[in-house]
Amino acid sequence: MPEPVFTPVNLITGFLGSGKTTLLQRLLADPALADTAVLINEFGEVGLDHHLLERIDDTMVLLQSGCLCCTIRGELSMAIRDLHSKRERGTVPRFRRLVVESTGLADPFPILSTVQADPVLRHHFRLGNVITTVDAVNGLGQLARQVECTKQIAVADRLVLTKTDLAEAAAADALVERLGRINPSAPLWRAAEEPIDAEALLSHDLFATAGRSEAARRWFSVELGDGSAEAGDRNRHDESIHAFALAFEGPLDWTLFGLWLSMLLNRHGDRVLRVKGILNVADAAAPVAIHGVQRLVHPPVHMAAWPDDDRRSRLVFIVDGLDRGLIERSLMAFLQAGPQPPAAAFRPSLQPTL
Amino acid sequence: MCSLCGVLGGSGHWTDAAARPGIFTRNVDSPQRRRERAHRIACASRVLAYYGLTLSDWQASSFVLSTATGKTELVEDLGHLWAAAERLLGRPCDPLDPDLIVRLEGSGLHD
Structure with a gap:
């Protein structure tokens, strides 16, 4: 066929x-x-x-x-x-x-x-x-x-x-x-x-370039590559719409992530203007790219390979008035709450520099 | 069918993406689909317990969401789960609720 x-x-x-x-x-x-x-x-x-x-x-x-x-x-x-x-x-x-x-x-x-x-x-x-x-x-x-x-x-x-x-x-x-x-x-x-x-x-676009690691690297380096601390400074508190990036170690449980994101978008979809990410999914050989606009999430794309040596999961949010720290904590709490963690030692940790 | 809108063929949540080239999904074959459903119910139950709700499988096609007093609703996928939970509870289910986060941080790997 x-x-x-x-x-x-x-x-x-x-x-x-x-x-x-x-x-x-x-x-x-x-x-x-x-x-x-x-x-x-x-x-x-x-x-x-x-x-x-x-x-x-x-x-x-x-x-x-x-x-x-x-x-x-x-x-x-x-x-x-x-x-x-x-x-x-x-x-x-x-x-x-x-x-x-x-x-x-x-x-x-x-x-x-x-x-x-x-x-x-x-x-x-x-x-x-x-x-x-x-x-x-x-x-x-x-x-x-x-x-x-x-x-x-x-x-x-x-x-x-x-x-x-x-x-x-x-x-x-x-x-x-x-x-x-x-x-x-x-x-x-x-x-x-x-x-x-x-x-x-x-x-x-994301779908067309997912298989090409060079394009994907460019896609993420913009958000996460240079001077993440500076990126934090740019997000002034007087503007409610701002972007931020999260990165975390270790493979994540796809089901828990789906549960968390669908719950977040159900309640705050109109304030999550964008979410993009490359995820290190437990038991998946290659990374998975996700891409959402408000309540709409595109079908997750299976990337051909990692764009670089960095194996961390990375997520970029553009939000309207939502607290970054709370989003981080909430995601971590969900990922740790699973009944069957993918690996015994799995405990995702945030990178303080981002 | 989208159970909220009654649109035929409307369902298509991203966590249940149809298997096709380039798309990541746990929807490839029947054993994988069943395994994912069981895992999803177990994961969701951890969160739903905070609200006193339970989730179970219905014929491997839908989920049954119930309150402690027996109020029940059928839900199609994760896209409808939280809207249905909020309807049954009469209050929002917010993943950014600090009390929920504290509860989840206290559970998890230890039990």
């Missing part, structure tokens, strides 16, 4: 007027993206000329008494199903990637959850990188006023800073520093100054 093929879905998000459509226009000009289908929420002033462009209406369905993981945007789900159906019937070209451009005011979570929770879509599509555009002129003000703006940045896998040619250098630098505090792991492009590398922006 042939292996199933999952079409990656990229989300382009960003606040109103932050340059989403302009970025999309530049990306679509790249020959590498010739086989990409695009869904957009609204036609703006920037004209897009692409043979696979469809419109979705912006309505959202929260099912009665439903859990948040099943928040499905009905129109988006239907639009993607329709595209899939047309592709299978051969009435549209066989696209190999789908890009969804959201409205500027949208919380990105329901869009991601639609792709992962929809009973049809989840067998044919998988989530790819989330790209967030940030306006260098108005970004700091939007961050101060709009909570959606911060969420869009926190869920990003890639950040694109736009309009840097119009902004004062000092303001742009302050914004970059702020973005680094909210989401230190997302690489940042300055759209006005650098050529856009469509491949790096869209394709190098």
